[in-house]
Structure formats: structure tokens, C-alpha cells
Amino acid sequence: MAWDTEQTRRRLKEAATEEFAANGLNGTTVERIARRASVNKERLYHYFGDKEQLYAAILNDELVRIAEAVQLPSAEDMDVGEFAGRVFDYHSSHPHLARLLHWEGLSYAGKIPLQEKRTPYYTAKVDAIKAAQRAGGITDELDPADLAFMLIALAAWWFAVPQVVQMLTGQTGDDPADRAKQRAAVVIAARRLAHDPPR
Amino acid sequence: MAWDTEQTRRRLKEAATEEFAANGLNGTTVERIARRASVNKERLYHYFGDKEQLYAAILNDELVRIAEAVQLPSAEDMDVGEFAGRVFDYHSSHPHLARLLHWEGLSYAGKIPLQEKRTPYYTAKVDAIKAAQRAGGITDELDPADLAFMLIALAAWWFAVPQVVQMLTGQTGDDPADRAKQRAAVVIAARRLAHDPPR
DNA sequence: GAGTCCCCCAACCACAACGTTGGGGTTGCA
DNA sequence: TGCAACCCCAACGTTGTGGTTGGGGGACTC
Structure with missing residues (x-):
């Protein structure tokens, strides 16, 4: 089976957006994000560095989105x-x-x-x-x-x-x-x- | 030396108000509250039950205060x-x-x-x-x-x-x-x- | 089909934070 | 003075969470 790394990233981002929006940075656990995305925790660190960097990436995405919308x-x-x-x-x-x-x-x-x-x-x-x-x-x-x-x-x-x-x-x-x-x-x-x- | 239990309670509450307002429920640690109040952590549990109950007490106090003000x-x-x-x-x-x-x-x-x-x-x-x-x-x-x-x-x-x-x-x-x-x-x-x- | 790179994951580590406990000191009362 | 109740605190147990690691195994190249 072929890998779809782009989809893995996207799913992590989507799950993170949900979790961060719902619970904030402190209230969100990496495990929950990974579970929601059906992806291993380690992928998150591999792709985004750590929790805070992922948060920044999410925020940036959302801001671009509203600026366009x-x-x-x-x-x-x-x-x-x-x-x-x-x-x-x-x-x-x-x-x-x-x-x-x-x-x-x-x-x-x-x-x-x-x-x-x-x-x-x-x-x-x-x-x-x-x-x-x-x-x-x-x-x-x-x-x-x-x-x-x-x-x-x-x-x-x-x-x-x-x-x-x-x-x-x-x-x-x-x-x-x-x-x-x-x-x-x-x-x-x-x-x-x-x-x-x-x- | 006489004990001033009322002051202990008050100092805990004041410290908690600062911390909760600054960092929210999740962002606040019991240890920091206790340290800021110069009071042992155990006192907090003794007087207020746990972190969330303390939070509720704080919120109640503040609401009463604005209602009066x-x-x-x-x-x-x-x-x-x-x-x-x-x-x-x-x-x-x-x-x-x-x-x-x-x-x-x-x-x-x-x-x-x-x-x-x-x-x-x-x-x-x-x-x-x-x-x-x-x-x-x-x-x-x-x-x-x-x-x-x-x-x-x-x-x-x-x-x-x-x-x-x-x-x-x-x-x-x-x-x-x-x-x-x-x-x-x-x-x-x-x-x-x-x-x-x-x- | 051998070698290499990269994706993925289960298990693990370290530490921080919540909550508890046992003992020692202090007060008030008989 | 003896005793019970209460206040306080240092140290501890336990759990949850951020972050790491080592290996298994597809996919591509030659």
C-alpha cells in the first residue's frame, strides 16, 4: 500500500485545529490529537516539531483562511x-x-x-x-x-x-x-x- | 504564636485569583498558587477541596464583587x-x-x-x-x-x-x-x- | 533482488502536577 | 498538667503527558 504522507499531515492539522480550538494550548494533549487523527504521536513530532509549533502552524493557517474569506x-x-x-x-x-x-x-x-x-x-x-x-x-x-x-x-x-x-x-x-x-x-x-x- | 486561619484562606484566594486570571484553570498549578500565597499546598486541599472547587469559589467571589460595585x-x-x-x-x-x-x-x-x-x-x-x-x-x-x-x-x-x-x-x-x-x-x-x- | 531511504508504530523515559499522609507543633479546655 | 482538637508542613505515591527511540517494513533505484 502506498503512503500518503500529505494526508497524514493534513489529518494531524485538522485534528489539532479541533482540539486546540476546543481546549486551548494547555488543555490539549498530544495523545488526543494523535488519536483523533488516527495517527501515531511520533508523526506529530516528526512533522511539526512540538506542540507549540503545531499550534503556531494551525493559527497561521486559520488566519490566512479568514484573510482570504x-x-x-x-x-x-x-x-x-x-x-x-x-x-x-x-x-x-x-x-x-x-x-x-x-x-x-x-x-x-x-x-x-x-x-x-x-x-x-x-x-x-x-x-x-x-x-x-x-x-x-x-x-x-x-x-x-x-x-x-x-x-x-x-x-x-x-x-x-x-x-x-x-x-x-x-x-x-x-x-x-x-x-x-x-x-x-x-x-x-x-x-x-x-x-x-x-x- | 497565634494562628490566623482566616488570613491563610484569604491569601490562598488572592493568589488563586491572580493565577487563574492569568493562566486559566488548566494553565495554573496548585504549587504555584501555594508558593505565591506562601502557604503549604495541603492547606489548599484542606480548605477548598481541590483545584476546581477553588476556581468556583474564586469566580463566585468576583461575581459578587462586581454585582455590588x-x-x-x-x-x-x-x-x-x-x-x-x-x-x-x-x-x-x-x-x-x-x-x-x-x-x-x-x-x-x-x-x-x-x-x-x-x-x-x-x-x-x-x-x-x-x-x-x-x-x-x-x-x-x-x-x-x-x-x-x-x-x-x-x-x-x-x-x-x-x-x-x-x-x-x-x-x-x-x-x-x-x-x-x-x-x-x-x-x-x-x-x-x-x-x-x-x- | 540487493541496497537504501523513508514512513510508521509500540514501547519506553523523564518529569511535572495533583492529591495524600504522617508527624510535629500550638491552642484551648478540663 | 494532661488531653483533645486543630493548624501546619515536608515528604511521598500516583498518574498523566510531553517527548524519544529502536526496529519493522513498504517503495523506489540500480
């Missing part, structure tokens, strides 16, 4: 509501990234891995908002970076503290109808935040 | 901006709670510890908003629970993903001037979210 809204006819809605949708359908980012945020101790790769992704958003402010479509009551940040907050917070969602709204987050309602609220809120009336 | 705004003359500002201030001066909540959110798997104790704290806020909506001070474009949730999001997100703040705004979060600027943005954003113009 979320289109940048054009400056002129920017509908901030829909932008926030799309961010919400992305998180909703790709919960891994959001969770990895949150784990990272908590473990954050001053240095950001892959910073030079990631920063442009954010500054592009800020520039777009800045341009829209000049064009008059978006309020200039708020600093563009702050506005961008808070728009993301509106969309992402739901996935960060599901237990608070549960206690506040009674929604469990499993129901698609709940998600739709949440998304609608995010869109409205984003518009109120960014656009001056009349809306 | 953040006053409920009265329905009529509610300034949502200042409310969000105060939530921001609380998180700013007590970063432990936000981090504990966040760790919990990531580990959340369906059951909420101390739920019956915590829920009233949130529903009270929702009720206050609902009342203000009826009184006409707050928009009814948004569901009160959703609005409450997103107001908290605006205030708390800064402390959840500091690495994103860093990349978006260039602020490190250590500088009080940065915090003041962030707070101002939160207040403005909260007003835009909740109050109908003219503001």
Missing part, C-alpha cells in the same frame, strides 16, 4: 451593517478561528506571533473606514480604529462568552433561529454605531 | 453611555473578572456554574433597559437583552483580545491615556447604540 468593503458605498453581519457569519460558520483568537488573547503576554502578517489585515479595514469617513458615509464622531474594533466586538462577543448569552437572552446558540436573530441585532447595532441618521 | 442605573434618566463607561472602568480596574469570565466562556460546555446566582444580575439589567424603553429614553429598535449584551461587549472586548487592540490601534493598554481614550470611545458608542438622536 472576508472581502474588504469598498470605501464609497460601504454598508457597515452588512460588514458586521459578514464578520458575524464568518465566526458563526468558522468557530475555530474565533476560539483560537480568544485563547491567544488570554495567553497574550506582549508579543504577537506572526504580527507582521496579521497587522495589514486590520489596518486595511481601518483605512477603508477612514476613507468612508472622508466620503461622508460614516460618522467621524469616532476614531476609525476604535470604530473598527468595536464593530468586530459586536460581532464576535457572542462567540466569546456563550455562557453570558445564555444567561442574558436564554439562547443556547445551537439554534439557527437564535443565530439569525443575533445577526439581525448586530447589523442594526453596527449601523447605529457607524452611520449618522437618517439611517 | 456596579450600580444599576435607574430607569428614567438612564444615560447608557455612562453605564457602559462604568462597566469599562470596572473591567479596567479589575481585569481579573473579565479574564475569568473569558476563560470560562472558552471552557463552557453547556452547564454554567452558580447559574441561579448569576442570572438575576443580568436580568436586572435587562429589566432596567426594558423600562427605559417604555419610558422612551432608549431605542426600541433593539431587543433589550441584545442591547444589554452588546453594551457589555463594547466595554469588555478591549480586555478580551488585547492583541487585536494592539494591531488595530497600536495601543498597548498599559498607558492610562490609552485607556481614557478607549473609555471615551465606548461612551460615545454606547450612546449611539441606545439613544435615538438628537443625542
Whole structure:
């Protein structure tokens, strides 16, 4: 039987993504990753070095993925509501990234891995908002970076503290109808935040 | 020499709060807590059972603390901006709670510890908003629970993903001037979210 | 078909972390 | 003063986990 080393790597990565997103770096064991991938533990060390390096590789993959997936809204006819809605949708359908980012945020101790790769992704958003402010479509009551940040907050917070969602709204987050309602609220809120009336 | 068992308990709790907030449940070792508290490890097991029970006790303490600290705004003359500002201030001066909540959110798997104790704290806020909506001070474009949730999001997100703040705004979060600027943005954003113009 | 490279895996090692235990010191009470 | 209860701590047992190793055996080359 022929070997499929590429598939072995891929399966390890997929399993690792699941585990890391679910349990964080500390909460994940190498054994569980290997078992989930149906691959021997040693392969993991052989291909990726150690647990932390695998984690970095996973995070990098996910970041590339979202950078490709979320289109940048054009400056002129920017509908901030829909932008926030799309961010919400992305998180909703790709919960891994959001969770990895949150784990990272908590473990954050001053240095950001892959910073030079990631920063442009954010500054592009800020520039777009800045341009829209000049064009008059978006309020200039708020600093563009702050506005961008808070728009993301509106969309992402739901996935960060599901237990608070549960206690506040009674929604469990499993129901698609709940998600739709949440998304609608995010869109409205984003518009109120960014656009001056009349809306 | 007399024993001060109450102080021993307190020192363990304080040390545990620091460690858990910094490293989460999995990232914290009992030994480190004990060392930080200058207390023998065995005391921890004697007083609190085990690591998880200690964690629950800590979380409970912090929740009680914020419930006492953040006053409920009265329905009529509610300034949502200042409310969000105060939530921001609380998180700013007590970063432990936000981090504990966040760790919990990531580990959340369906059951909420101390739920019956915590829920009233949130529903009270929702009720206050609902009342203000009826009184006409707050928009009814948004569901009160959703609005409450997103107001908290605006205030708390800064402390959840500091690495994103860093990349978006260039602020490190250590500088009080940065915090003041962030707070101002939160207040403005909260007003835009909740109050109908003219503001 | 011999030699070589590489993939794979079971078993193993070292250590760190949770949790326990037995004994010694201290207090309060009879 | 004797005694029981309680506080404290150093040392230990046990388990789980990160990381390694040595060998078995396909696949390709000549």
C-alpha cells in the first residue's frame, strides 16, 4: 500500500485545529490529537516539531483562511451593517478561528506571533473606514480604529462568552433561529454605531 | 504564636485569583498558587477541596464583587453611555473578572456554574433597559437583552483580545491615556447604540 | 533482488502536577 | 498538667503527558 504522507499531515492539522480550538494550548494533549487523527504521536513530532509549533502552524493557517474569506468593503458605498453581519457569519460558520483568537488573547503576554502578517489585515479595514469617513458615509464622531474594533466586538462577543448569552437572552446558540436573530441585532447595532441618521 | 486561619484562606484566594486570571484553570498549578500565597499546598486541599472547587469559589467571589460595585442605573434618566463607561472602568480596574469570565466562556460546555446566582444580575439589567424603553429614553429598535449584551461587549472586548487592540490601534493598554481614550470611545458608542438622536 | 531511504508504530523515559499522609507543633479546655 | 482538637508542613505515591527511540517494513533505484 502506498503512503500518503500529505494526508497524514493534513489529518494531524485538522485534528489539532479541533482540539486546540476546543481546549486551548494547555488543555490539549498530544495523545488526543494523535488519536483523533488516527495517527501515531511520533508523526506529530516528526512533522511539526512540538506542540507549540503545531499550534503556531494551525493559527497561521486559520488566519490566512479568514484573510482570504472576508472581502474588504469598498470605501464609497460601504454598508457597515452588512460588514458586521459578514464578520458575524464568518465566526458563526468558522468557530475555530474565533476560539483560537480568544485563547491567544488570554495567553497574550506582549508579543504577537506572526504580527507582521496579521497587522495589514486590520489596518486595511481601518483605512477603508477612514476613507468612508472622508466620503461622508460614516460618522467621524469616532476614531476609525476604535470604530473598527468595536464593530468586530459586536460581532464576535457572542462567540466569546456563550455562557453570558445564555444567561442574558436564554439562547443556547445551537439554534439557527437564535443565530439569525443575533445577526439581525448586530447589523442594526453596527449601523447605529457607524452611520449618522437618517439611517 | 497565634494562628490566623482566616488570613491563610484569604491569601490562598488572592493568589488563586491572580493565577487563574492569568493562566486559566488548566494553565495554573496548585504549587504555584501555594508558593505565591506562601502557604503549604495541603492547606489548599484542606480548605477548598481541590483545584476546581477553588476556581468556583474564586469566580463566585468576583461575581459578587462586581454585582455590588456596579450600580444599576435607574430607569428614567438612564444615560447608557455612562453605564457602559462604568462597566469599562470596572473591567479596567479589575481585569481579573473579565479574564475569568473569558476563560470560562472558552471552557463552557453547556452547564454554567452558580447559574441561579448569576442570572438575576443580568436580568436586572435587562429589566432596567426594558423600562427605559417604555419610558422612551432608549431605542426600541433593539431587543433589550441584545442591547444589554452588546453594551457589555463594547466595554469588555478591549480586555478580551488585547492583541487585536494592539494591531488595530497600536495601543498597548498599559498607558492610562490609552485607556481614557478607549473609555471615551465606548461612551460615545454606547450612546449611539441606545439613544435615538438628537443625542 | 540487493541496497537504501523513508514512513510508521509500540514501547519506553523523564518529569511535572495533583492529591495524600504522617508527624510535629500550638491552642484551648478540663 | 494532661488531653483533645486543630493548624501546619515536608515528604511521598500516583498518574498523566510531553517527548524519544529502536526496529519493522513498504517503495523506489540500480
